[in-house]
Each structure stands twice: as structure tokens, then as C-alpha cells.
Amino acid sequence: MLKLATMQDAMNRLVHDGDIVAMEGFTHLIPFAAGHELIRQRRRELTLVRLTPDLIFDQMIAAGCARKLVFSWAGNPGVGSLHAFRRAVEHGFPRPLELEEYSHFGLTLRLQAGAAGVPFLPTRNFAGSDLPRVNPRICRVTCPHTGEELWSVPALTPDVAILHAQRADAEGNTQVWGLVGVHKEAAFAARRVVVVVEEVVAPEVIRRDPNRTLIPGFRVDAVVEEPFGAHPSYVQGYYDRDNDFYARWEEISRDAQSLARYLDEWVYGLADRRTYREKMPETVEGLRARQMLCAPVNYGY
Amino acid sequence: MLKLATMQDAMNRLVHDGDIVAMEGFTHLIPFAAGHELIRQRRRELTLVRLTPDLIFDQMIAAGCARKLVFSWAGNPGVGSLHAFRRAVEHGFPRPLELEEYSHFGLTLRLQAGAAGVPFLPTRNFAGSDLPRVNPRICRVTCPHTGEELWSVPALTPDVAILHAQRADAEGNTQVWGLVGVHKEAAFAARRVVVVVEEVVAPEVIRRDPNRTLIPGFRVDAVVEEPFGAHPSYVQGYYDRDNDFYARWEEISRDAQSLARYLDEWVYGLADRRTYREKMPETVEGLRARQMLCAPVNYGY
């Protein structure tokens, strides 16, 4: 079944006000184009799920999309704070933001439990930390074999997962290389899955290297082809991280007005990702990846 | 640190009488060469762990290596019974064999728990089956979040895992493609790891395609280069499964004397895998894989 969709259509059909929305990608493959479209469509009351809210959730929080955040590290990596996130938490601006907080391990385990179809998974983490004190979803469990006391987190099954990847075929069979983060777990945990890719490729490309497939097409509801769709994050083999933009975000976001002007110019003011690309041709060119090909392997028998 | 070893040396140093030995590989990558060397070295009182005991454990049971079997499906795939296994279970020949039995899911989960460093993992499997009745290691656990009753298996941490793979570098960084089975979980669960490969390659080969790495070198105690070392099972991209031999095993193994003659000729009578290969040149040639290369991907940035 063909799953090709425009970003506008995919976000409109598959993400609803009030949904629990996981948008994963650890530094690599962050679905910025999808986030911008959700801002443009003025989606509201979302519960946003990401290990690292990063700039994309900072922007969505500033735009008023989020009611609640499920997360484990909210900063601008290597730069400093997420100022819109802090304004929401410290001052309730533009609206209060409910927090549900984990460590990275804890949140990956929630998605893994969701993907695995069990209501919980145990961990040796969390003893001695105050995290369980402020998050009652982290609780104790006793090993039925040894009697040891461990900790447990409950399964998380988002309404929708939005995941950026290098490539997929039109049926949604999706391949990723480089860092894979918690993409697979988010895809299997979620009820609906949107995959945003740099390139839609022929099924033969997928079938020639099945070990690279991270998400099978029958789990995917929409495939959006959106080159440069992860900028300012990066896509291994396609473009580098825009570290300058991450540094500039500190200036842009420190002040709510300045952040609003950024959204006006770069999100509300643009129709789609194509116009975004066309507005920064030197950046697109400057970040392009060098070619460092791996060697092929033999799948014959 | 270089880990290269001969099979003789690796088995001698790293597998001891009485050990719990996991030898994994689901149809693909079964470590026959290692099993034959353990038979030659007359290792005794082993607890053998495999989802599918397959011909290799049938041979090791017939040779008297095994005290106990931890398994989930004991047959000759597509052919019939494992006769040495049945002789041991039904008639105690050549010695009684203790059984610890799971389903595939249950045994993979035991290895996954071992690899993950938790004493148990929960599952929705096993309700209504008699397996928990005959295996008290499968027990109930209550979800601490929802109150649901699930089942649980305890972690399995073998003394040693022996795993066949396509290639590794001399430090043990090991790559696999095609079916990966429960290789990774066995490697991380075990205390010691022996990797047997078709080819030892330069570290650059590994580093050019890091997503194919299944086992990091620092987890590996010995790397044995043993071409054709998985025969009569197969290695994707190297040689096909010897389905004729699997069918012939029915004849060879139905009778204990005939099986003993096979071991005399093909195991005890040979010094190593090289002489085994040289004894069947047409088979080696006939099973050689066709070339069906995948396309390279770009790791640049």
C-alpha cells in the first residue's frame, strides 16, 4: 500500500489536538520540518515526548502547541538553556507546561515497554535519585526469582510517532544508518507512525540491504519526502549539523519577542520546507556531507 | 588488544568441563567447527544452551559432552527428529540428559535479561501452557503499575558464548548480516565470548560500516578464523545450507553405531576444520554463495 503524503496532509490527518506525540531522533534525525508544520497548523494541547526536547520542542512550546512535556534532558546541547522551555516552566509563559520527567534510560525503557507490548520493564537505575519522588510513574518492583528490589517504568504508547530517516520506499519500509537512538522503539510503541525521509527510493533499494531496515512499511501510516527536513539537526550521509544555528538559537530564544520574530519569518511566514530550503541556499550547500561510502556486503547464498 | 586464536587453543582456554555453554545461531551461523573441537577435546558435564539444539548438539550429546540441555525446539528442521537427543531423553543413552525447556520467546528473553543486567524480564506468553508446570523457572509476576498478572523468566548468564559470524577484526569487533538470531544477547549475557569468523578483516573494514557491528571487541575473548566453520549450516554471502547433509543426518543418527562411525570419521578422525574442508572439496565448491552485493551507503558528514 502506498503511503506517500505531503507534510501538510500527513500532519493534518495523523496528528490531532490533544495527542501524545513522540518526535524522536537523538541529535541525529530530528524532525524539524514536521514540527514547523505542526506550528503552522496551530496544533494545540499536545503532550510532547522526546528524550531531548531540543530546539524543535522549544519552538513548539513557544508557539503554544504543548500542554505537557515527557522528557529526560532539556537543554541546547553544548550551548546552554532552552529558553522557551524555561519561560514556560519558570513563568508559565505563554502557558504553563506540565512536566513528566525521566532520565534517558527511564524514558527509552518506557518506549521499549510500549514497543514490546508489556505494561512495564524493570531497571536497576533510580535508587538514590529524587526522580521517583517527583514522578510517581517510576515505582518499585520485586524480582519474582531472586527477591531483589528493582525499579520499574510503565509502557508508553504515543498516539503518533514522527521519525526522520535517510530513506524509505513508498510503502514505508524505512532505513536508517548512523545513530539510531530510540527510533525503532518509538515506531513500534506508537499507534500511528509518520516517517519523514530525505529520499523516497525504489523497493529494490530497500530489499538489497534488508539489515538496514529499522521500521517495516506495515507499521507506517505516511511517508513524507522532505529533503533537508531535519535541519538544523543532521542526517548522516546527507548534511552536517548546523552548529552555528544551535549557537544562534541562544540569542534568538533568550527573548520571547525575538523568538516570535523567528517563528514569523521562518515558520509562519513560509509555506513549506521547500521555501525554507530556498531561503538559505548557502547553508544548504555548506552543510552538504562529504562522500565516505562503506563497502558493499554479499547477500547471496 | 589482539584476540586471535586457533580453535584448539580457544576451546581449551575458554571452555571448561561443567560450564554453561551457549552456542547460538538460528539456522544461520551455527558454530559446528567449535562443537567438533569440543567433542575432540572430550569436554564433559556441559550445560548446553541453544534455542534449537540442531545437529551440533545432537553430535555433542552423542559424544557424551552434555549433562544438561537448555532449549526450546529440538528437531532436525524440515527433516524429523534429533535421534541422539531422543536416545538420551528416552533411554538415558549414552547418559541421562537433564532438560530445561522453554519456548523460543522464553529462552530469548532469558538471554536478553542476562544481556541487560536485570534478574528477570516479563512476558505475556505462557498462560495456558504446561511449560511453567514442568519448568519452575517460569513464574508469575505482577505489573506494579497496572496490577496485571504476567509471566517472568530469570536472566541467563552463560559461562561462555560461542558465536559464528561473517567477519571480525583481530580485536574481536564482529559484524553480521542476514539473520542475527539471538547472537547479540548471547554475547552480552555471557561471561566469556568466543567469536568464530569466516574472515578476519582489517579494522578499517569494520570502521567503514559501524552499523553492521553486532559485538564490540572488548566483549570478545578470542577470535578464531575458520572458513566453512558453520557447515552444514550456512553463512549468508559465503555458502548455502547443506540441506542434503541435514537429510542424511536422519540416516546417520537413527542408529547409535552409525552415529559413532560418523564422529570417528568426521570429528575424532580429523585434526581440525581445514582437514574437514579438504575432505569434501566438491561440497565446499557446490555450496559457495552467488554474489548479490548490496549498494554502499554514505557515512560522510
Add this chain to the structure above:
Amino acid sequence: MSRNFSTYEIMVTSAARMLRDAEVVFVGIGIPNVAVNLARRTRCPNLVLIYESGAIGSQPERLPTSIGDPALVTGALGVCSMPEVFQYYLQRGLIDVGFLGGAQIDRYGNLNTTVIGDYHKPTTRLPGSGGACEIAALARRTLIVMPHKRRSFTERLDFVTSPGYLGGADARQRLGLPGGGPQAVITDLGVLKFSPDQGEMVLESLHPGATLDQVQENTGWLLRAASQLTQTEPPSDEELRVLREEFGQRAAAS
């Protein structure tokens, strides 16, 4: 329509016809392997074949000789680890249909593939569960394919490897089994379904040439039959051609 077909062939084609296109099928070894690959090459080109070995969306060029055949990987849509296939696919509830068979089956569709006689002192030791226990527990529905023999269709199992409806239709729910249980049993004599009230096997259709008496003789309990007992549709020429020519199944077709 050919009139020359074996009981093996109508068993395989009847099983293949229980599948709907685009379903996600967990494929087992033996007859299920043949049935699913037959369905894929005839009525259901979009079936997603998943093997417990971790092959996803296989399009094998040859009939696989085992569920870990290299042909299941070459040209497949994906490969995953076995912990993933059991958890992310089967336990997550993504498998529409799983296939099962066994040495013994009872009226509730419970299956024994473990042992004949006492578990600790067996008369015959069978291979065991493999993935059957979890397919029976977790697939949305299962199809059971096995030859109809009195020693297999027994009043009481020596061992329950894989649960069907256990002691009745609601037993699965009471035990919290997520999967829906067996939809049908396809034998070399006919097709049997399960009564919604009792979860008990009911003969639905007889294969051409088979009789009710013959089925009852080969069943170890008093078998219920549907009031509207039908005759099974025979294999089509195309199905027989695929089986015989593409899969080379003539030898087994006795």
C-alpha cells in the same frame, strides 16, 4: 478445475485460502510455509511474511527448506533480532495470523508438540514448543494445519504446549491471553472451526471424497458437525501449478 489432487494439496490450498491479502502472517515450518507462500503467489500478493528467525517481508525465490533459509533474507524488506520479532511484532499484537500444527490436538484446539507419555519419562520425545506457544498466545488468530488421525485428534493431551480455547470459549480471556485463539483447523479430510459458545471444534466442510464417518473415525471424541456441512472448494489449476511446478511439491503430494 482439476480433479486430480491429493489430500495434501487440498489441505495446503484450504489453509492458503484462510488468508486475506495484506495480512501480516507469522510463518511456521512445514505445511504453513507452503500454504503462505502459495497464497502470496496466487490471491494475496501483499501478504507480509514474518518468520520467527527475524526475516520480515520475505520474497523467497525458492521454497524455503527451513524458517531460517537464506532465501528468506535475500530480497526481504527487513531483518530483525529474535527478541524483537517476539516482542515488537508478536507480543505487540501486530501479527494477524499465526500457523500452528502438532502431534496432538484436543477439541478446544489445544496443541501438544512436546511429548507423548509422561513429560519426565516420555514414550516419545517431540521437538517442543519452538515459537508455537507464543504464536498460540499472542497472534490475533491462528490457523492449525495437521493430518486428521485418531491418535492426533485426542480426547486428552499428554501435554499442552500451545493453548487453544483451553477448557472453553472464555478461558483465554480469564487467563489474560492477548491473542484471539484458533480460527480453524485444516486437515486432509476437512475444515473445522470453533463454536463461539464452547470454543469447541465443529466440522464445517468436508474435502471432496471425505465422509463424515471417516472424519469421526479419525477423531478421538464425539465430533460436532455444522448443520450446513459444506464441501471444500477443490484446488484450482493455478494453485496446483504453483505447488507442483514452482514449489516442486509433487513428491509430497501422495
Add this chain to the structure above:
Amino acid sequence: MSRNFSTYEIMVTSAARMLRDAEVVFVGIGIPNVAVNLARRTRCPNLVLIYESGAIGSQPERLPTSIGDPALVTGALGVCSMPEVFQYYLQRGLIDVGFLGGAQIDRYGNLNTTVIGDYHKPTTRLPGSGGACEIAALARRTLIVMPHKRRSFTERLDFVTSPGYLGGADARQRLGLPGGGPQAVITDLGVLKFSPDQGEMVLESLHPGATLDQVQENTGWLLRAASQLTQTEPPSDEELRVLREEFGQRAAAS
């Protein structure tokens, strides 16, 4: 040996020197990233660098700007998923050393990276745990690197994100924490270790130019000092060259 080095530089080199060759190191963002890569390029060529992003055995050609930098993948020995890195590496007990830092630390090496003020009505909201809580819980030992400021070295934390020795040396064992706890705190003024009896911070060495008074002034509790207080070995010319030329760290070296 150079005499021109900054407090930042001696902090980094002191941290780098706590590593032994061939150890498996879980690398965090910021100074740990610099320290580990410095060690790898000088005394410890066989360090295995593992990032929580799933990069295994990285050999970055450029100093990574984040723990998810693409340079950590290109030329790495492996890549794994984040559930695997936390379970199969960290929780399995394979990580020899983890690095930590924080906004606040107490005498037991407990760390706060979550919040200043009340959790539910914070004065300053900090990023949170990331992987710190599990590194603190599960690594065989941890090294803490942070600038020595009185507002950071506090009598009482506003929030314990990552456990050190909690309330004393045996508290970790009582709670069943598998990891060994902090081995040392490396600051811009000196190196502190933990007393085996109390699990309490003890000043071991002063960096050249730093004084005991200065350290005490910047510590929010009465700090214990070793009877044999030593002076930290300054950075070598080679270490400074790598930091400044290969890593371009001069700007940060103020």
C-alpha cells in the same frame, strides 16, 4: 613543561589522567568529552569511547560538538540503539568509567542537574538528568568534573539527580546500587577524593597557584583535606598542544 596554562586546562588534563588505557569510558557532553578525547590522543590510545547516543569505539576526526555528533559515527567500531547502550553496556556493568558534572554537588558527591529551588516552583530550571542518573547508578566508577564555586559546592542539594555516596559510604550498597560511585571530583582548583569510611569528599591535591583557603572559601561545608596534600602535576606540553592545536580549545581556556 609549560607554565602557561589556564585553570580550565589543568582541570581537563587532571580529569584525563584519571583514565587508564583500554578502559571502557562512557563519555558525557562538555568537559568530559574534551578530557576523554585528550586521554585517547595522549596516554590512552586504546580507550574505548562509548557515547549514550549509541556510538561505540568512536575515533572522531574533529572534537565532537555534542554527544550525537556525526563524527562519532564515521569511523566508529559500532553503533547500537539507546535501549541497548543503557541496558547491554551500562546496566550490564561493562562501563569502567562514567563522567559526571552538575550545577550542585554535596560532600557525598551527590549531584543536582535538575532544578534550583523547589521542583514544582523552580527558581532556575536546569536540563535534568539525561544519562547522568544511570551513569551515577551503574558505572563501575565515576569521575566528576566541575568548576569549584561556593554556590555549586553546597551543604544541601535542592534535588538529587544522580546519586553519589548519598548519606555515607555504605548507603549505595544498602540501596542496591550496582556501580561503585564517584572516585574523584576534579575542579579548577584541585582534585578531591572520597574517604572510604564516610564517603565524604577530601581534598587530595591543589592545582599550582590554588590555596587551601581558596578551596575552602569556594566550598559550602567544612572541607576535609588529606594529611599529605599534594600539588597537581601541571599539563604537559603535549597535552596543551593537543588541547589548543588539535581541539582549538584556546578560546575556552580563559
